[in-house]
Amino acid sequence: MSIIVQKYGGSSVADAERIQRVSNHVIELKKQGHQPVVVVSAMGDSTDHLIELAKSINPSPSSREMDMLLSTGEQISISLLAMAIESQGYQAISLTGYQCGIQTDHFYSKAKINDIKANRIITELEKDNIVIVAGFQGMNENGDITTLGRGGSDTTAVALAVALNAELCEIYTDVKGIYTTDPRVVKTAKQMSQISYDEMLELAKLGAKVMHPRSVELARKNKMKLVVRSSFELSAPGTEIIEVNEMEKAQVRGVTLDDNIVRLSVPDVPDRPGIAYKMFSALAAQNVHIDMIIQNLTHDDRNDISFTVPKDDLELVQGIINQFIEEVGANPLLVRDDVAKLSIVGTGITSDATIASGLFGALYKMGINIEMISTSEIKISCIIDKARSKEALNEIHEFFELQKVL
Amino acid sequence: MSIIVQKYGGSSVADAERIQRVSNHVIELKKQGHQPVVVVSAMGDSTDHLIELAKSINPSPSSREMDMLLSTGEQISISLLAMAIESQGYQAISLTGYQCGIQTDHFYSKAKINDIKANRIITELEKDNIVIVAGFQGMNENGDITTLGRGGSDTTAVALAVALNAELCEIYTDVKGIYTTDPRVVKTAKQMSQISYDEMLELAKLGAKVMHPRSVELARKNKMKLVVRSSFELSAPGTEIIEVNEMEKAQVRGVTLDDNIVRLSVPDVPDRPGIAYKMFSALAAQNVHIDMIIQNLTHDDRNDISFTVPKDDLELVQGIINQFIEEVGANPLLVRDDVAKLSIVGTGITSDATIASGLFGALYKMGINIEMISTSEIKISCIIDKARSKEALNEIHEFFELQKVL
Numbered sequence: 001m002s003i004i005v006q007k008y009g010g011s012s013v014a015d016a017e018r019i020q021r022v023s024n025h026v027i028e029l030k031k032q033g034h035q036p037v038v039v040v041s042a043m044g045d046s047t048d049h050l051i052e053l054a055k056s057i058n059p060s061p062s063s064r065e066m067d068m069l070l071s072t073g074e075q076i077s078i079s080l081l082a083m084a085i086e087s088q089g090y091q092a093i094s095l096t097g098y099q100c101g102i103q104t105d106h107f108y109s110k111a112k113i114n115d116i117k118a119n120r121i122i123t124e125l126e127k128d129n130i131v132i133v134a135g136f137q138g139m140n141e142n143g144d145i146t147t148l149g150r151g152g153s154d155t156t157a158v159a160l161a162v163a164l165n166a167e168l169c170e171i172y173t174d175v176k177g178i179y180t181t182d183p184r185v186v187k188t189a190k191q192m193s194q195i196s197y198d199e200m201l202e203l204a205k206l207g208a209k210v211m212h213p214r215s216v217e218l219a220r221k222n223k224m225k226l227v228v229r230s231s232f233e234l235s236a237p238g239t240e241i242i243e244v245n246e247m248e249k250a251q252v253r254g255v256t257l258d259d260n261i262v263r264l265s266v267p268d269v270p271d272r273p274g275i276a277y278k279m280f281s282a283l284a285a286q287n288v289h290i291d292m293i294i295q296n297l298t299h300d301d302r303n304d305i306s307f308t309v310p311k312d313d314l315e316l317v318q319g320i321i322n323q324f325i326e327e328v329g330a331n332p333l334l335v336r337d338d339v340a341k342l343s344i345v346g347t348g349i350t351s352d353a354t355i356a357s358g359l360f361g362a363l364y365k366m367g368i369n370i371e372m373i374s375t376s377e378i379k380i381s382c383i384i385d386k387a388r389s390k391e392a393l394n395e396i397h398e399f400f401e402l403q404k405v406l
Numbered sequence: 407m408s409i410i411v412q413k414y415g416g417s418s419v420a421d422a423e424r425i426q427r428v429s430n431h432v433i434e435l436k437k438q439g440h441q442p443v444v445v446v447s448a449m450g451d452s453t454d455h456l457i458e459l460a461k462s463i464n465p466s467p468s469s470r471e472m473d474m475l476l477s478t479g480e481q482i483s484i485s486l487l488a489m490a491i492e493s494q495g496y497q498a499i500s501l502t503g504y505q506c507g508i509q510t511d512h513f514y515s516k517a518k519i520n521d522i523k524a525n526r527i528i529t530e531l532e533k534d535n536i537v538i539v540a541g542f543q544g545m546n547e548n549g550d551i552t553t554l555g556r557g558g559s560d561t562t563a564v565a566l567a568v569a570l571n572a573e574l575c576e577i578y579t580d581v582k583g584i585y586t587t588d589p590r591v592v593k594t595a596k597q598m599s600q601i602s603y604d605e606m607l608e609l610a611k612l613g614a615k616v617m618h619p620r621s622v623e624l625a626r627k628n629k630m631k632l633v634v635r636s637s638f639e640l641s642a643p644g645t646e647i648i649e650v651n652e653m654e655k656a657q658v659r660g661v662t663l664d665d666n667i668v669r670l671s672v673p674d675v676p677d678r679p680g681i682a683y684k685m686f687s688a689l690a691a692q693n694v695h696i697d698m699i700i701q702n703l704t705h706d707d708r709n710d711i712s713f714t715v716p717k718d719d720l721e722l723v724q725g726i727i728n729q730f731i732e733e734v735g736a737n738p739l740l741v742r743d744d745v746a747k748l749s750i751v752g753t754g755i756t757s758d759a760t761i762a763s764g765l766f767g768a769l770y771k772m773g774i775n776i777e778m779i780s781t782s783e784i785k786i787s788c789i790i791d792k793a794r795s796k797e798a799l800n801e802i803h804e805f806f807e808l809q810k811v812l
Contacts, residue, residue, distance in 0.1 A: 016462045050482070056422045057486050058493035065492070068500050069485035072478035076456070079475035080463050086471070087464035094474050099549055120549070143505055143526070 002167040003125065004029060007039040007135065007157035011174045012231035013077050014044030022172075023084035025234055026130060030090060035125045037164060039135040039157040040081055042073025063108035067137075067147045071097070074134035074153075082132045092130040095120065097137030098145065102156065104138035110149035111138055113156075116163040133160060151212020158215045162222040169224055170238075172231035173210060177239030178203065180402035181255040186394050188403040192253065193237065196244040199253050200226075202345040202379045206256035216241065250348035252355060252400040257393045259340035259386050261291065262314050263371070265306040266321060267331040275328060276305060282320050288313050291341070292374040292383060306372065308383060311337065339371065340389035343381040344396065350375050362399045368392055408573040409531065410435060413445040413541065413563035417580045418637035419483050420450030428578075429490035431640055432536060436496060441531045443570060445541040445563040446487055448479025469514035473543075473553045477503070480540035480559075488538045498536040501526065503543030504551065508562065510544035516555035517544055519562075522569040539566060557618020564621045568628040575630055576644075578637035579616060583645030584609065586808035587661040592800050594809040598659065599643065602650040605659050606632075608751040608785045612662040622647065656754035658761060658806040663799045665746035665792050667697065668720050669777070671712040672727060673737040681734060682711060688726050694719050697747070698780040698789060712778065714789060717743065745777065746795035749787040750802065756781050768805045774798055 006026065013019050022040075029036045050069050054061050061069075078094035085092035101117030124131050135153025140146050148155050154171060161169035175183075176191050178200065183189035195203075197220035204213040210228055219226045219241065229238030269275060276295065283290055293307040309317050314335070321333050349355045359380060363370055372383040384392060397403070412432065419425050428446075435442045456475050460467050467475075484500035491498035507523030530537050541559025546552050554561050560577060567575035581589075582597050584606065589595035601609075603626035610619040616634055625632045625647065635644030675681060682701065689696055699713045715723050720741070727739050755761045765786060769776055778789040790798060803809070 016459065019463060053422065054486065054489055057425060058489035061489040062492055065485045065488045065498075065500060068488075068502075069482060072481045075478045075481075076475060079471045080460065082471045082474075083460055083464035083467040086468055092471075094471060096474075096551075145502075 003035045003037055003161075003164045005037045005039065005157050005161040005164065005166045005169045006172060007153055007170065008041065008172045008231055009153065009174065010041040010044050010047070012172050013040055013081065016080075018231075019077075019080050019084050022231065023081060023088065025231075026081075026085060027088060027090050030130055034167075037121060037125070037131045037133060037160060037166070038081065039133045039153055039160065040074060040077040041135050041153040042070075043077050043080075046073045046076070064144060067108045067145050070147055071134070071137040071145045074136055078132045078134045085130055085132075090130060091128055092132055093124050094132040094134070095124070096134045097156070098139035098143075100133050100160070102138035102159070104140055104146045104148070106140045106142075106146070108146055111140065111146035113138060113148070113159050116159060118160070118163045121160070121164065151214050154212050154215035155218060158218045158222075158224055158226070161224050162218065166224070168227065169219065170227045170229055171211060172229050174230070174232060175210060175228075176230040176233060176236045177228050178210060178241075178254075180253065180405050181393060181397050182257065185257065185390050186255075186397045188397065190403050190405050192239050192405055194240045194242055194406075195253060196347055197241055198244060198378050199345050199347060200241045202343075202376070203254050203256060206258055206341070206343045206345065206379065206381070244347055250352040250355060251346050251405075252344045252349055252402065253346040253405060254344070255393055255396050255400070255402065256343045256345065257340055257389055258343075259389060260311045261308045261339065261341055262311050263306060263308050263336045263339045263383060264317065264321065265304060265334040265336075266325060267304050267334065268302045269305050269330045270328055271301040271303050278328070279305065279321070279324050282324060283309075283317060286316055286320060288317055288320075292372045292381065294372050308339070308341065308372070338386045339383050340386040341381050341383055342389060342392055342396065343379050344400065345379045347378050350377055350380060356380055358399065359396065362396055363392060366392060366395055409441045409443060409567075409570045411443045411445065411563050411567040411570065411572045411575045412578060413559055413576065414447065414578045414637055415559065415580065416447040416450050416453070418578050419446055419487065422486075424637075425483075425486050425490050427640075428637065429487060429494065431637075432487075432491060433494060433496055436536055440573075443527060443531070443537045443539060443566060443572070444487065445539045445559055445566065446480060446483040447541050447559040448476075449483050449486075452482070453479045470550060473514045473551050476553055477540070477543045477551045480542055484538045484540045491536055491538075496536060497534055498538055499530050500538040500540070501530070502540045503562070504545035504549075506539050506566070508544035508565070510546055510552045510554070512546045512548075512552070514550075514552055517546065517552035519544060519554070519565050522565060524566070524569045527566070527570065557620050560618050560621035561624060564624045564628075564630055564632070567630050568624065572630070574633065575625065576633045576635055577617060578635050580636070580638060581616060581634075582636040582639060582642045583634050584616060584647075584660075586659065586811050587799060587803050588663065591663065591796050592661075592803045594803065596809050596811050598645050598811055600646045600648055600812075601659060602753055603647055604650060604784050605751050605753060606647045608749075608782070609660050609662060612664055612747070612749045612751065612785065612787070650753055656758040656761060657752050657811075658750045658755055658808065659752040659811060660750070661799055661802050661806070661808065662749045662751065663746055663795055664749075665795060666717045667714045667745065667747055668717050669712060669714050669742045669745045669789060670723065670727065671710060671740040671742075672731060673710050673740065674708045675711050675736045676734055677707040677709050684734070685711065685727070685730050688730060689715075689723060692722055692726060694723055694726075698778045698787065700778050714745070714747065714778070744792045745789050746792040747787050747789055748795060748798055748802065749785050750806065751785045753784050756783055756786060762786055764805065765802065768802055769798060772798060772801055
């Protein structure tokens, strides 16, 4: 007997029929002799409806009450899935986040899991129950309901798989697996059979929506075997996410495009020690994720500092930077939202100089200017003109022959 | 400072606008210097929608999973009401049944409250929060969510009022208070300013839908002052439910009609000691509430036994009685659903012989046959022809001059 954790997203349980289909698939796993622990999200767009209802009552509701409200979405899904399983003569039990012993910190709407006391789940598995768990939620020390924020249900699934020492964690979603790039933009995008945690993590951070970086990071840290599969084509094998296999040759495995960013420039910042630190620490204090930074010495003791941030943070960042400009004396902030970030991902690619030069060369041949570059061990990102970014995505996918990736 | 518990039913919180109105009313109470503890039901007919959804997945879902599902309804209401209060600059906190320490037995869908550990509520009141509580729900020893069944939110409100030693428990509903009879049937029905627990209890048991007997019983036992008021006409004074005031004269206070009953007859039951006991204990074991019983000796050692049960229990009762008939040898069960139960209620009315004879005489004058009679200290019930029962209700209301009741 082995525990397998499966996670089904909102679109997989959007209506009664889909819930029945999920229940069949879970029962299959049980029949094969496994102990299924099933994590589900709220049905379809029910969370959006609840948010809308809340905003009609209070435009800026407290996050504690929002968590109280939104956690009902998963509670509905788990009870319905348990009923569907029971209707076929199998034993099931639904458990909310707190009933599963998912203990979180106090940050409503973006709580982090501190610990999982899995004894209740283990007891139910011993009673031969299929255990259905509400994703996305937990409980803080006060006994109040918290939600885990974006990617919360994936995080619940991986964290439970780790806590239960599961054999495998399967993430069922509305796509067949992880692709070399966005198949809606690039027709020849290829689904990969395997990918390393590191590559998956970069792809997730760079805008591949399939899994949230946070859950991938948790799986990597605990070496939990992950599989991303389609809940609509259950026979499709999906993509396995595994430890790095030592590849002989560095290879580009994916290309991503993120156009949900803005580029900010602060011209003529005085060139004094600690001034960049002052600016970026003010941003970090507000939990703003700054991506790429360029600093150019312009003329006598003055710098232009440019950086990119997620579009959602723009308002917050403008407030912080304008205050900074006032304090140190710089020219007014320049904001550009006509840019996009194109990235290539693959283990070891930055240690093979031909790959970077190949990327830059291909963009140059298209006449596309690279405004900023940043690299990590396994990715190279370029800020380019948004208007031509989809064309570039196709070209780079083709250039690195990603349609042939395995 | 005094604690006042208010309960708002589903129709009072059916949409965003009504939730805003309730929040205003609660804030009024807070401004007057009270400590409001507010119990709410699920919004409008949201519970019906959830039941429908469940039945589309499993025609006979387990009651544990139904409770898991249905308890989300109140959780949505409480968070929205808390948000509405917060939007006006007052502090509020929503608490689910288990967060309020409402501990119940293990009977899903009809749980009874064993105990309330009110320390969380008290802590929140001390922090100057308006406390919003999910009605209808609690938690059993296993940490599983239970619901309290019919009248559950009223029961939550009264039980909390008792546990918190509240000054008052106000039940807000879609009528203005307790009437002498059903105002939809009798135009001259009069709202009473006061009524005793005993009378209210009988009225509730006899089909007045405003409050469930269970919550009235709990209030009576603990002498908790109750007021039934309208959430649509907040300035209306409602009906106070108080201890018996020693009235000099027995007086009819209300007339009720219950046509949700069936009359069952088992003809030719052998007249042996213990045989009625055998039959009724089989029914009691299934928790069937038997109302009126008549046993007629017909001929040599044979009895006809007739009784009434709620229509909802008919299928269950038929199964039990048919088995009984087979065991003891009696004629086939006769079922009649063309009957209704008309009752008059008032403290001391059965000790004043003129009241019973007045009732019987008035029905006789209308040419309405009384098929069964039962009495308690404060009520007299008659089974009559359903077709003429509304006419009779009007006539009896008039006969006892209930339009003049205070």
